Amino acid sequence: MGELLAGSSVQVRVPASSANLGPGFDSVGLALGLWDTCVATITDEPGVQIDVEGEGADEVPRDASHLVVRTMLRAWEELGVQPASGLHLQCRNEVPHGRGLGSSATAIVTGVVAAQALHDVCRGVTDQPDLTFTNDLAAQLEGHPDNSSASVYGGLTLSWSDSPDGGTQTLRLQPHPEVRALVLVPGAQLSTAKARSVLPTHIRHGDAALNSARAALLVQAMTSHPAYLLAATREWLHQEARRESFVASMAVVDSLRSNGHAAVISGAGPSVLVLTTRDHSADITAHVGDAWRVLDPGVPATGAQVRHLTHGGDNLRRLD
Ligand SMILES: Nc1ncnc2c1ncn2[C@@H]1O[C@H](COP(=O)(O)OP(=O)(O)OP(=O)(O)O)[C@@H](O)[C@H]1O
Ligand SMILES: N[C@@H](CCO)C(=O)O
Known part of the structure; x- marks a missing residue:
């Protein structure tokens, strides 16, 4: 079994x-340029020490139930690595929690990458982490692959499995250079688990057919024909079923769409994503109240990044 130093x-x-x-x-999934940064250090002192600043600092636990720690433990188990008895995390978070911007997937990807990278450092391996392993384990832990795949690879991602419990495969695409992603973030939070609990177990075949045509069009609109974004973002699977969970957000989506903007609920909500090609910020901002944050985070071309701060073998040394 591998050992951590x-x-x-x-x-x-x-x-x-x-x-x-x-x-x-x-x-x-679509990666957004808001980043969580975490320094993970193996310590001599047993137990977990966690410092958090930024988003979620007043809410996340500071013990082994912290999502990044839980994920690291699971990743070490998968990798056959003896878990560290002492761990120090220093987290600086930009991703708002419970707003439909994939914060839990970001934390899970952070944990899988950190666990692998620490193992690599201790073995003196300088390779980048295995992104296929990261993508697959993160999707398994999150319960769906769309957020985590975008966090792993950046850009626009399409993910699929051969069965509901099967491994995740992902194709990364480059969004059209003129496509911009504006994000409208309300003050209220909504947990993804709650938003998923109201989804119907069955949908009509006709609705599935309508939805699959738009899903195919979405890929074209996002990569080569942005003029179709409004038509391409219509769907029949989840937003109406969740309307009562985010009434104010659906009112914003309805109002923006009736004015020709390609607005959708971001993830499980309650944030609203607007896909646009021109500078409509002022126009779009007028549809939400002062309590909402309007972000233009950009779509990063890369996903998870790692830096080894020490160099391995028996004599760890700090890198410049
Ligand atoms: N950086 C983090 N550190 C620790 N825990 C986190 C972190 N980010 C998210 N979490 C945990 O995940 C919860 C939010 O997850 P949830 O899936 O409900 O929403 P989300 O991931 O922000 O939204 P969505 O999945 O709809 O995009 C937080 O309340 C917190 O418990
Ligand atoms: N596809 C997921 C995304 C959660 O961010 C859902 O809508 O429940």
Whole structure:
């Protein structure tokens, strides 16, 4: 079994994501340029020490139930690595929690990458983490692959499995250079688990057919024909079923769409994602009240990034 050495340290940066983009439920993801940064260090002192600043600092636990720690433990188990007895995390979070911007997937990807990178440091391996392993385990832990795949690879991602319990495969695409992703973030939070609990167990075949046509169009609109974004973001699988869970957000989506903007609920909500090609910020901002934040985070071309802060073998040393 692999061993982790006290003093080994890595820094991991992972972007936020928006999922679904309308009809791509549980399959399409878009990386967003809001980043969580975490320095993970193996320590001599047993136990977990966690410092958090930024988003969620007043809410997340500071013990082994912290999502990044739980994920690291699971990843070490998968990798056959003896877990560290002492771990120090220093987290700086930009991704808002419970707003449909993939914060839990960002934390999970951070944990899988940090666990692998610490193992690599201790073995003196300088390779980048295995992104296929990261993508698959993160999707398994999150329960759906759309957010985590975008956080792993950046850009626009399409993910699929051979069965509900099967491994995740992902194709990364480059969005059309003129496509911009504006994000409208309300003050209220909504947990993804709650938003998923109100989804119907069955849908009509005719609705599935309508939805699959738009999902195919979505890929074209996002990569080569942005003029079709409004039509391409209509869907029949999830937003109406969840309307009562985010009434104010659906009112914003309805109002923007009736004015020709390609607005959708971001992930499981309650944030609203607007896909646009021109500078409509002022126009779009007018549809939400002062309590909402309007973000233009950009779509990063890369996903998870890692830096080894120490160099391995028996004599760990800090890198410049
Ligand atoms: N950086 C983080 N560190 C620790 N825990 C986190 C972090 N980010 C998210 N979490 C945990 O995940 C919860 C939010 O997850 P949830 O799936 O409900 O929403 P989301 O991921 O922000 O939205 P969505 O999945 O709809 O995009 C937080 O309340 C917190 O418990
Ligand atoms: N596809 C997921 C995304 C959650 O961010 C859902 O809509 O429940």
